[in-house]
Amino acid sequence: MVTEANETTTSKSMRTRQRILDAAAAVLSRKGYAGTRLSDVADVAGVQAPAIYYYFGSRDDLVEEVMWAGAHHVRVHVEETLAALPADADPLDRILAGVEAHLRYELEISDYATASIRNAGQVPEHLRVRPAAEEGAYSKLWRDLFREAQERGRIRPDVDINVVRLLLLGAMNWAVEWWNPRTRSLEDLVRSTQDLVRHGAGAA
Template sequence: MARKLPSRTTSDDTKSARTRERILDSTAAVLSRKGYSETRLTDVAEEAELQSPAIYYYFKSREELIEEVMWAGIAHMREHVEGVLAALPPETSAMDRILAAAEAHLRFSLSVSSYTTAAIRNSGQMPERIRERHEAERAKYGRVWRKLFKDAADDGELRDGVDLLTVRMLVIGSLNWAAEWWTPRTSKIDNVVEQARQLISNGIAK
């Protein structure tokens, strides 16, 4: 039987995928630091250690590249938080699920994903023409949090008079804002997580 030769296409595809990922990683890093208006393809190329024209082999435009990073930032966050929630024991209370989601959100955005940091910091700067995919993913993530708070209300675990929409938006807004002010020099991430858990628990739980 003739021996099958290794596929050159597979090897080339793998190299291409790695380069594409490096471009996306570099874009997320630059976007996190400089913001949408100041991010240039030359900055991305320098971060990725590529020539600028090489980026156009993978992405048609700067906007397409940034759109992909912004979408991935929210998508990865949602998948991470959903994974954390799915791993909790079935008997976990609704309030404890909110606290677990808050911790997962903070740890992921502050210490794991520059994509998520970029998405949080630049969501208000994106032009309308490239917002649709990002906004659709934000809506999916919002539904995760909406269910968490509804379950807590249905189980009688929230304080009387809590407005679900207002409180949910305040909590998510506070979690997102941490990406703007926190650095490892500010305080340990464990402390940020613990303070967030206490604020949420003491503020809305019965």
């Protein structure tokens, strides 16, 4: 029988677990895999370091969860953005909306996305399996966007959409390493990236 006290305890436990995950994402996004210590995560989360092992079996288990969440959440965010567009939205406009959603989520909304992107090449291979599945689904989303736009004449027929897609995703992800809001606004970055797609691959 589930009592009110049990529900309260479970709710508190879930909040603590989420707080630890949020802290790990923040630390990973700044210090990287090699520089992340559980003591740092505990300090940010406001818990004792040994308490982390109640929720995660190891440091790598915690890191894997952050990496997966980063890949999963950015995919869901872009999917929700696209779903909110009119059903008859121009296919090129759908790509441009996806560009803005990706950049804003990565650079303004979520430490998870930043942590996932920055540490993709740092974590051991066994920690990449679950996040890689999410990344594969996300890549397919963009492949479908570009294919539809080209089939409907909104992307030039001579454009290799697989190359453009990979270059675009790589460029957007790399922005976490160089973008500085003090020297360039996010709005300018979004607009420039959209122009790159519109004028670099879009049909006249």
